Amino acid sequence: MKKGMSEAGVTLIGNGFIALLCVLLLATGPLQVLSNSLYDFNIRQTMLQAPHEDILVIGIDERSIKEAGPYPWDRRIYAELISRLEEAGAKVIAFDIELYTDSNNPESDKALAEELAKHRNILIPSHAHVEGEFQRTTTVKAGELIKARSVTDPIPIFSRSVYRTHINMTLDSDGVVRSHWMQIDTPRGVYPTLSLAMAQLAGLDVSRFLDLPLIDKRPQSEMLIRWDGKENDFETVSFIDAWNGTVPAETFRDRLVLVGYTAPGSDQGITPVEKHMHMVYAHANILNQILTGQVITPVHKAFGMALALLTMLLLGFSTWRLKANAGIIAASGVILMLFGGQFALFAFSSQYLDVMAAAVCGVITYLGNLAMKAYFETRQKNYITRQFGRYLSPDLVKSIADSKREIQLGGISKELSILFLDVRGFTPLSEKLKPEEVVDCLNRLFNLITERALHNHGTIDKFIGDAAMILYNAPLDVPDHPYYAVKTAYEIQKGMEKVRAEICGKYGVTLSVGIGINTGEAVVGNIGSYLRVDYTAIGDHVNTAARIESHTEPNQILVSEATYELTKAYFEYRYAGEKRMKGKSVPLKLFEVAGVKGAPASGKDGIPASALKKGVFRWRKQIG
Numbered sequence: 001m002k003k004g005m006s007e008a009g010v011t012l013i014g015n016g017f018i019a020l021l022c023v024l025l026l027a028t029g030p031l032q033v034l035s036n037s038l039y040d041f042n043i044r045q046t047m048l049q050a051p052h053e054d055i056l057v058i059g060i061d062e063r064s065i066k067e068a069g070p071y072p073w074d075r076r077i078y079a080e081l082i083s084r085l086e087e088a089g090a091k092v093i094a095f096d097i098e099l100y101t102d103s104n105n106p107e108s109d110k111a112l113a114e115e116l117a118k119h120r121n122i123l124i125p126s127h128a129h130v131e132g133e134f135q136r137t138t139t140v141k142a143g144e145l146i147k148a149r150s151v152t153d154p155i156p157i158f159s160r161s162v163y164r165t166h167i168n169m170t171l172d173s174d175g176v177v178r179s180h181w182m183q184i185d186t187p188r189g190v191y192p193t194l195s196l197a198m199a200q201l202a203g204l205d206v207s208r209f210l211d212l213p214l215i216d217k218r219p220q221s222e223m224l225i226r227w228d229g230k231e232n233d234f235e236t237v238s239f240i241d242a243w244n245g246t247v248p249a250e251t252f253r254d255r256l257v258l259v260g261y262t263a264p265g266s267d268q269g270i271t272p273v274e275k276h277m278h279m280v281y282a283h284a285n286i287l288n289q290i291l292t293g294q295v296i297t298p299v300h301k302a303f304g305m306a307l308a309l310l311t312m313l314l315l316g317f318s319t320w321r322l323k324a325n326a327g328i329i330a331a332s333g334v335i336l337m338l339f340g341g342q343f344a345l346f347a348f349s350s351q352y353l354d355v356m357a358a359a360v361c362g363v364i365t366y367l368g369n370l371a372m373k374a375y376f377e378t379r380q381k382n383y384i385t386r387q388f389g390r391y392l393s394p395d396l397v398k399s400i401a402d403s404k405r406e407i408q409l410g411g412i413s414k415e416l417s418i419l420f421l422d423v424r425g426f427t428p429l430s431e432k433l434k435p436e437e438v439v440d441c442l443n444r445l446f447n448l449i450t451e452r453a454l455h456n457h458g459t460i461d462k463f464i465g466d467a468a469m470i471l472y473n474a475p476l477d478v479p480d481h482p483y484y485a486v487k488t489a490y491e492i493q494k495g496m497e498k499v500r501a502e503i504c505g506k507y508g509v510t511l512s513v514g515i516g517i518n519t520g521e522a523v524v525g526n527i528g529s530y531l532r533v534d535y536t537a538i539g540d541h542v543n544t545a546a547r548i549e550s551h552t553e554p555n556q557i558l559v560s561e562a563t564y565e566l567t568k569a570y571f572e573y574r575y576a577g578e579k580r581m582k583g584k585s586v587p588l589k590l591f592e593v594a595g596v597k598g599a600p601a602s603g604k605d606g607i608p609a610s611a612l613k614k615g616v617f618r619w620r621k622q623i624g
Contacts, residue, residue, distance in 0.1 A: 022361040040272035059262030064240040079115040088252035094123040096260030116161035165197040195286035224296040311362035319369040411525020417485035420549035423466035516549030557593040
């Protein structure tokens with residue numbers, strides 16, 4: 001019970017740390033980088049790259065600057081361009097350029113002002129100052145328009161003839177343009193963005209872009225941009241061609257014309273679809289979004305948090321309920337479903353659900369619980385190894401711990417060497433000593449037996465009171481197993497000299513052991529019921545080994561003729577005569593171990609690894 005409570009407590013504390021880590025990740029912002037990447041991926045993968053045909057960009061490109069002269073140009077050029085576009089029937093003309101100061105040629109300024117006064121469809125933008133006085137930060141209240149402390153308009157002779165509009169770009173913390181302020185509240189009134197003003201001048205219904213869904217902790221009227229085209233996707237003509245009349249007039253008829261910089265290094269920014277996009281194409285994308293009526297709706301952040309909590313609970317629970325491979329498949333499936341569902345929601349309904357918190361926190365929860373589970377399983381495996389290592393050989397215990405198969409009832413027939421051992425003098429010992437002293441004596445004795453048996457690759461089948469049964473060559477194959485059985489018996493008798501002296505000196509009682517060994521075919525395996533399984537050996541040769549042990553004298557080792565023939569090259573024997581055994585029709589020849597002569601190759605160099613692996617394989621086949 002204590003162990004279970006300990007595991008539960010560690011698991012609870014571990015998941016508490018996992019939850020705390022996830023909260024810190026959400027609060028400090030590292031996940032925002034991944035969320036931004038996810039949003040950018042959604043945008044790129046759902047781009048149609050077929051902008052509205054009414055949009056036309058006139059680019060102030062490198063060729064125009066070369067042919068028209070160094071920039072800034074004489075403003076009479078803009079007046080002439082407007083005149084040509086108006087004659088061609090352009091619906092709206094918007095300049096994404098700055099005309100905030102008087103030029104060096106007042107007459108040219110006057111000429112442009114006069115041209116502007118002739119038309120009501122021309123836009124020249126202003127720039128709102130929304131940054132703080134000493135740093136680029138802005139205090140914004142969610143649900144209110146972004147406020148500007150001041151605004152820079154075109155020079156008065158221009159601003160009198162054009163509508164108020166702004167060209168401020170909205171940058172995320174990583175410097176990428178993902179959203180845009182459709183309106184800015186300035187001391188001079190509310191300024192719509194350039195693209196929104198163009199749509200209004202074109203007579204379009206823009207009401208849905210004035211009442212946009214709120215983005216978490218952002219001002220009212222901030223819109224997620226539906227990037228639907230790269231620079232090359234928009235129809236673009238060179239400024240010089242539009243100005244000198246080489247472009248057919250039909251090109252401009254009923255079009256919404258944007259005039260802006262397209263020369264390398266001029267007015268560029270980072271967007272989800274291009275690293276260096278000229279900002280005139282950002283306005284073009286926003287205008288395209290208005291024309292096509294696309295609004296990206298961010299799903300409320302609370303839903304994403306709830307999804308993260310659900311994912312953490314699901315993956316944390318499944319880690320403990322499923323095996324490793326199934327758990328990996330389940331966790332991968334959940335994460336794939338998160339991203340797949342998120343992408344489908346965005347692609348088909350333009351709703352953006354940020355699942356990055358759910359995915360990252362889910363993975364952290366899965367890995368954290370997997371680590372705790374592995375720790376507990378390793379601790380349990382080590383516990384099993386320590387406990388059963390007292391009865392079985394370390395190699396067998398390791399094989400049991402590593403095997404992932406259920407132990408099945410059944411056995412196999414194979415050649416074994418079976419050692420039976422009985423303690424002589426135990427009855428007078430138990431009558432003379434206190435119970436705890438009896439246990440102390442037996443523990444001394446059985447420590448010796450266990451140590452020698454396991455050292456010689458034996459499997460302790462059972463202790464029966466003051467007797468023991470040890471198997472060799474099961475469940476793992478042990479080359480020269482008769483040798484190891486006799487060697488174990490010889491080492492036990494040698495070790496008993498010290499144990500006997502200690503017990504006799506402490507309690508005044510003499511203990512000895514008799515050992516009998518036989519080699520032959522026996523059935524060995526898991527025998528019992530589905531409620532209780534015992535790994536043991538049964539058969540006539542097992543009974544014979546027990547009968548041989550019953551004929552031994554104190555401190556004597558007797559072996560059968562079969563064991564003698566297999567080990568006579570390694571041990572010195574004395575013929576002990578023939579003994580009639582219960583259940584046998586003929587007497588059995590017995591031999592007494594008298595000394596050691598040598599050892600087989602496995603006894604000198606240890607059992608080869610290949611032999612042990614072969615034994616593990618056979619054992620797994622047996623239990624499977």
